Amino acid sequence: MLKKNRICTIISIIIPILLILSIVNVAYKIILTEFFGVSILLPVFLCPIGFILAIFSYQVDKNSRAKIGIILNVVVFLIPFIWVIRRIM
Known part of the structure; x- marks a missing residue:
């Protein structure tokens, strides 16, 4: 069970980190992507x-x-909503 727990923890941290990198890429146009x-x-x-x-x-x-995984996932989950609200105002 400990190994499953460790894998869940690692995946729960990797998901928001990769999403943050993707959002930073889109926000600062580091690499042009078609999937904005x-x-x-x-x-x-x-x-x-x-x-x-x-x-x-x-x-x-x-x-x-x-x-850390819980906090990162909550923060990254809120980023699209903050982005949309900021664009509207």
């Missing part, structure tokens, strides 16, 4: 998965990496 909308809407679908994995990991073994 996908980069912005992908956190809405992937962060809940990472959040659930982090919650599962935290319930099994209360560690700080699971807390």
Whole structure:
């Protein structure tokens, strides 16, 4: 069970980090991508998965990496909504 817990924790941290890199790429136009909308809407679908994995990991073994995964997933989940609100105003 410990190995599954560690894998869940690692995945729950990797998901938001990759999404942050994708959003930074779109925001600063580092590499031109054709998938602008996908980069912005992908956190809405992937962060809940990472959040659930982090919650599962935290319930099994209360560690700080699971807390980091929970916080990162919540923050990255909110980025598209903040982006849209900022564009409207």
